[in-house]
Amino acid sequence: MEAGMVNSAPALVRFSGIQKTYDGEHLVVKNLDLDIRKGEFITLLGPSGSGKTTTLMMLAGFEVPTRGEIYLAERPIKNVPPHKRDIGMVFQNYALFPHLTIAENIAFPLSVRNTSKAETQERVSAALRMIKMETLAQRRPGQLSGGQQQRVALARALVFNPQLVLMDEPLGALDKRLREQMQLEIKQLHETMGITVVYVTHDQSEALTMSDRIAVFNDGIVQQIDRPDALYEHPVNSFVAHFIGENNVLDGTVETVDKDYCRVALAGGGIVTARAVNVSGAGASTSLSVRPERIAIIPDGTSSDAPNRLPARVQNTIYLGDHALAVLDVAGNAEFMVKLQPGAHHGFTPGEGVFITFRPEDCLALDPA
Amino acid sequence: MSENPSLRTPSQRIAWTATIVISTLVFIFLIAPILAIMPLSFSSGSYLTYPLPGLSLRWYDDFINSPRWINSLKNSMIIGVASTLLSMVLGTLAALGLAQWKSRLKPLALAFVLSPVVVPGVITAVGLYFFFAPIGLTGSYLGLILAHTALATPFVVITVGATLQSFDTNLARAAASLGASPLQAFRRVILPLILPGLASGALFAFATSFDEVVIVLFMAGPEQRTLPREMFSGIRENISPTITAAAVVLTTVSVILLATLEGLRRRNERLKGGV
Numbered sequence: 001m002e003a004g005m006v007n008s009a010p011a012l013v014r015f016s017g018i019q020k021t022y023d024g025e026h027l028v029v030k031n032l033d034l035d036i037r038k039g040e041f042i043t044l045l046g047p048s049g050s051g052k053t054t055t056l057m058m059l060a061g062f063e064v065p066t067r068g069e070i071y072l073a074e075r076p077i078k079n080v081p082p083h084k085r086d087i088g089m090v091f092q093n094y095a096l097f098p099h100l101t102i103a104e105n106i107a108f109p110l111s112v113r114n115t116s117k118a119e120t121q122e123r124v125s126a127a128l129r130m131i132k133m134e135t136l137a138q139r140r141p142g143q144l145s146g147g148q149q150q151r152v153a154l155a156r157a158l159v160f161n162p163q164l165v166l167m168d169e170p171l172g173a174l175d176k177r178l179r180e181q182m183q184l185e186i187k188q189l190h191e192t193m194g195i196t197v198v199y200v201t202h203d204q205s206e207a208l209t210m211s212d213r214i215a216v217f218n219d220g221i222v223q224q225i226d227r228p229d230a231l232y233e234h235p236v237n238s239f240v241a242h243f244i245g246e247n248n249v250l251d252g253t254v255e256t257v258d259k260d261y262c263r264v265a266l267a268g269g270g271i272v273t274a275r276a277v278n279v280s281g282a283g284a285s286t287s288l289s290v291r292p293e294r295i296a297i298i299p300d301g302t303s304s305d306a307p308n309r310l311p312a313r314v315q316n317t318i319y320l321g322d323h324a325l326a327v328l329d330v331a332g333n334a335e336f337m338v339k340l341q342p343g344a345h346h347g348f349t350p351g352e353g354v355f356i357t358f359r360p361e362d363c364l365a366l367d368p369a
Numbered sequence: 370m371s372e373n374p375s376l377r378t379p380s381q382r383i384a385w386t387a388t389i390v391i392s393t394l395v396f397i398f399l400i401a402p403i404l405a406i407m408p409l410s411f412s413s414g415s416y417l418t419y420p421l422p423g424l425s426l427r428w429y430d431d432f433i434n435s436p437r438w439i440n441s442l443k444n445s446m447i448i449g450v451a452s453t454l455l456s457m458v459l460g461t462l463a464a465l466g467l468a469q470w471k472s473r474l475k476p477l478a479l480a481f482v483l484s485p486v487v488v489p490g491v492i493t494a495v496g497l498y499f500f501f502a503p504i505g506l507t508g509s510y511l512g513l514i515l516a517h518t519a520l521a522t523p524f525v526v527i528t529v530g531a532t533l534q535s536f537d538t539n540l541a542r543a544a545a546s547l548g549a550s551p552l553q554a555f556r557r558v559i560l561p562l563i564l565p566g567l568a569s570g571a572l573f574a575f576a577t578s579f580d581e582v583v584i585v586l587f588m589a590g591p592e593q594r595t596l597p598r599e600m601f602s603g604i605r606e607n608i609s610p611t612i613t614a615a616a617v618v619l620t621t622v623s624v625i626l627l628a629t630l631e632g633l634r635r636r637n638e639r640l641k642g643g644v
Binding site: 086 | 537539540542543544545546547548549550551553554557558561562
């Protein structure tokens with residue numbers, strides 16, 4: 001989807017100055033301003049206790065914000081009960097009604113709205129077709145596999161055409177292969193139906209795969225909201241750099257800052273040039289972030305003119321099928337990862353001394369972690 | 370009983386045998402008094418003695434044809450059913466409220482709700498008598514129904530409360546997110562799922578009222594004599610074997626209730642789990 005097109009769409013959901021505390025002292029959500037556009041797939045990503053689920057529950061209406069207001073289609077909804085919000089929700093444990101058949105589960109949102117029998121039947125069969133489970137309509141949830149149950153939960157949350165669909169770690173209980181398959185199915189549903197999805201997960205690869213935008217939560221604060229590629233390439237702080245994708249950290253002190261770049265003396269010895277992303281100035285301590293795939297290993301550092309050369313010692317290599325990782329000891333970081341091309345992992349022996357190099361633009365100077 | 374193949378060593382076998390023997394003894398201890406009375410109701414003699422002089426149904430005949438016994442059975446049914454229905458409503462509401470309540474006062478409130486079970490029956494009876502007498506509720510069906518409701522409600526609170534503990538609150542949330550009002554969510558999702566707990570609560574409630582004699586002694590007028598009350602006076606005044614027939618009727622009602630409950634439970638398990 002084109003970025004400019006998304007930007008012009010009006011905000012379907014607006015969190016404005018939202019705070020939430022359960023005990024009156026500790027803020028679970030500290031100060032949330034967030035716009036969600038119509039048709040967008042937005043993921044709230046963060047570790048447990050970061051406030052992402054509380055945010056989702058406030059949007060669904062199961063928690064009340066301590067301060068601030070939430071708008072849905074420009075209407076304040078703080079005092080609107082969940083059943084009048086017109087928001088579909090998919091839960092991690094599926095939350096299918098065990099005493100009802102699959103067809104009855106999917107028909108539930110229609111029957112509480114007194115939809116006519118004919119229309120209910122039509123829409124339920126359409127929903128069953130959508131999830132390719134026509135033949136299982138008369139089964140009960142207990143007779144289905146986890147993946148099937150989650151498909152039914154999805155159909156049930158979509159069948160009444162809600163303005164917004166919330167998903168609370170919907171794939172958390174599934175095994176890896178099924179999870180990846182369901183990710184694609186959900187993504188496809190989002191694209192074909194044009195629905196707006198707010199998705200909560202702690203799995204960063206899931207977030208990267210599915211989302212138009214990701215809001216990274218930590219400690220009750222949104223650290224960064226951006227497209228997946230922007231989060232990966234341009235993290236604004238150490239937390240985001242570390243939480244999204246694989247990341248190597250080197251601690252050091254800023255020596256000089258020159259426009260966009262700075263020179264950093266590493267705590268473990270050596271000097272590198274890095275992009276100054278989140279440093280206060282000369283003398284400040286910083287955490288450098290370098291992605292494993294942006295680093296090259298060179299056998300001899302002394303005669304080369306490659307930038308940011310650092311001596312390293314090979315710990316071991318890890319074979320991962322489509323690629324391999326070399327684990328190095330670099331400037332005191334004994335778990336420094338470098339991604340290798342397949343086949344290249346045979347070239348190293350543990351204990352061997354090598355040099356690494358990376359471009360200054362691939363090394364981000366961030367706040368000390 | 371087939372031999373358990375995992376019992377290989379002698380000490381395991383001894384432990385297994387001991388388990389069987391002790392369980393059987395406990396079972397006999399619990400059930401023997403009830404079983405002992407049953408054959409007597411089929412005796413052809415006029416005294417409660419073994420060996421039976423012969424078999425007959427004369428005491429059942431006596432029971433059925435005596436207006437006194439039949440009336441008391443009718444009273445027991447009326448009061449039992451009414452107080453069961455009332456305690457189901459009150460107990461379910463209380464259990465739902467308690468399940469959602471997160472206050473530190475919750476244990477206190479729970480103790481308060483359950484107190485009728487703990488307080489000795491005589492004290493409850495005397496208290497109720499002095500409370501009900503001035504407002505004209507003694508010697509009335511309504512008074513007895515209310516008194517038995519107070520006694521029976523805790524059982525509904527306990528059983529429904531236990532069911533609610535394993536109730537997935539996400540189901541109620543799912544219902545709400547799908548557009549069900551709180552009332553619709555209760556009727557269509559919560560109620561069907563807590564029904565087994567409610568049913569066993571109702572059974573206990575009915576059994577409590579059906580067995581109760583102390584409060585009835587204090588509060589019932591001659592018109593409201595229940596089956597246990599009639600048996601009580603039967604024992605004091607003239608020990609007729611009709612009492613044993615009444616006892617068998619009482620026990621049979623309880624067994625039928627228990628069997629119904631078990632049937633309901635199994636049906637529910639089938640609906641919930643697998644094939």
